[in-house]
Amino acid sequence: MGVDRRKFVKIAGAAALGLTAAPPIKLFSSETEEKADTSLCNTATDSCVCKPPEVDPVEQGLKKDPTRWAMVVNLGECRKHEDCKDCILACHETHNVPDFPKKKDEVKWIWKEQFSHAFHEVENEFGDEELNHSPALLLCNHCDNPPCVKVCPTQATWKREQDGIVMMDWHRCIGCRYCLAACPYGSRSFNYRDPRPHIKEINTDFPTRMRGVVEKCTFCDERLAEGKLPACVDACKYGCLTFGDLEDADSKVRELLHSHFTIRRKPGLGTQPEVFYIV
C-alpha cells in the first residue's frame, strides 16, 4: 500500500501548496468550498467525519482548508469502566497488531496506563489516590510538531499535510528505532520478531507487518478515507472517545474543548499533541 498512497499524498500535498501560494483563487472559491463540505457529509454521527482526507482536491475542482484530526478522551467516564477493553481490542484486531508472549517484544497501538504514569508531571502526592491509580487511555498523539518525524532518516514516518496524521510507511522503515528514542510519549512499537504468527485472526483488509519495522496508531487513516470513524471511537459503547476536525469550528471536538477543561500530555515540550483528555 505504501507506494501508491505515498504518491497520492505527494501529489495532494503539492496541489495544496500550489493553491495556498495563489491566495486570490482561494478567496473566491471559499463559498463553493463550504458548500462542498456539507455535501460530502454522509453520517449523522456527533463527530462529523465529513472530509475524507484522500479525496484529491484537484480532481474535485475545489480546495478545502487542511483538516486537523483530533481526539478527546473523557477519562472521567472511561474510568468507570476499568475492565473494558473494547477500544483496544477493536483497534488491535482491525490493524493486525500481534500479541507476543513476552512483554519485552510488546507491540501496542492503544493501551491503558496508570494515570500517574501517563501524566506523571501533574501527579500530586495528596491528590485523589483513586485517580492516580486509575487507567488512562494512551495512543499516538499525532503531534502537530512531531519529534519522531523530525528524526527519521528515511521519511518512513511523516506528517500528512492535509490532515495532520502522522503516518508510517512499513515498506520503507529501516528499523533504526530512532523514532522510538524521539517520541516523548512511548507511542511507538518495534517488531522485534515476526508478528504474523502472533496475530489471532488476520484481517485481510489491512496489511500485516514484517519483523524489524516500527508501527503505531495511524488514527485509522484507512477508515477515514472511507468516511468511517476510527475503530476505537466506533467501539466505545460509553461514548468516551470523540473524534473530529479541529479546523471545523462546529465540530464536536471543538465544542468539548470549549466546554471542558482538558489536558494534554507533556504540553511543555511544544509537540502540540492532538489527543486531549477530560479528567
Added chain:
Amino acid sequence: MIENALKGGKRYWSWIAFLLVIIAVGGLYWLRQFNEGLTITGLNRDVSWGLYIAQFTFMVGVAASAVMVVLPYYLHNYKAFGKITILGEFVAVGACIMCMGFIFVDMGQPFRITNVFLHPSPNSMMFWDTVVLMGYLVLNVLISFVTLHSEKKSIAPPKWIRPIIILSIPWAVSIHTVTAFLYAGLVARPFWMTAVMAPRFLATAFSAGPALLILLALILRKNTKFDTGKEPIQKLAIIVTYAMIMNVFLLLMEIFTAVYSGIPEHLDHFKYLYFGLGENTALVPWMWTSAVLAVIALVLLIVPQFRKNETLLIWGCIAVFISIWIDKGMGMIVTGYIPNPLHTVTEYVPTFPEVMITLMVWALGGLIITGLYKVALSVRKQLV
C-alpha cells in the same frame, strides 16, 4: 603494498585465526538474529537502543581521535609524531568500519540501508551522521594509503593530499559532534538533553583514542622491530591527561546541574546510574567501576613520575579506556531510556547472542587494524 598483510609469522597467523574464529561464531549468532529478529537481544519496547549503539558511540570517538596525531604532525609539523601518525589513521579506518558494523547489526531491516540515501532527510541527525562517517572513512583511507605509498617509494607525498589532510581535521571533530547531536536534541530524553554532550564526547574521544594508540604502539614495540621512541608516547600521554581531566570536569558539571536543580526528570537518570532506582540497579556496579577507574587514571596520569614510568602509564591508559568505554557506552545510551517517558523503569541487560555479535564487530575491527598495521610495518621494514 596491501599484499604484505598476507605475509607473516606464526604469531601473526595465530592472532588472525583467533579473530576469525570470533568473527565466525559471532557471525552465526548474527545469522540467527537476522532470521529471528532483534528479539534475541535484551532490547525491549522501553530500552530500544543498547549494547550495539553504545559501542557505536564509543567507536566514533576512537575514530575521531586520529586527529590528535594528525593535527600536531601535519599542522604544527611536530616531527616526533611522524612514525605514529599512520597508526592513528589506521585505527580511524578500523573504528569507522566498526561503527558501520554496529549500526548494521542494530537495524531491524539492515538491507534497506540504501533508503537513507534514496530518501535523504536533512532533518534527521542520523542522515548527517551517516554522511560524515562515510566521508571520514574515505578521507582516512585516502590519506593513509597515499602517504604510505609515498613513504614506500621514499618520495614526498603529492601536494594535492595536503588540503585533504587539513580537511580531515575539522571533519574528525564533526563526526563526533554530529554523533552527539543524534542524542542531544531529543525532547523525549532529558538525560541526553545537554549542550555539554558534544564537548564531552570530544574530551572522551581525545582521551580514550590516544590511550588506545599508546597501548597499540607499545604492543608493536614489544612484538616487532617497530619503535616509536619515548617522546611521542609521552606527548600522547599528556594529551590523554588533559582530555581526561576535561572529561571528568564536564561530568561533574552534568552532575551539579542535575543535583542542584533537582528536577526529577533529570536527576532520576543520575540516580539510576549511580544508585539505582528501587530494585533496578543493573548499571550501578559498572558506573562505580568507571568512576574508580577514572580516579586511578587521573592519579597515574597527572603525577609526572607516574606518567613517565611506562609500566604505570600502561595501567593509566587501560583505566582511561575502560572507564570511558563503560561511561560513554552503556552508561550514556541505556540511561537515556531509564526511566522511560512514562517515568517508569524497564531494565535492559544484553543477552549472550548480543554480546557475541558485539564481539564479532570488535574482532572485525581488530582484524582490519591488524592487517593495516602489518602493511605499514612491512613498508617501514623495507625502508630500513
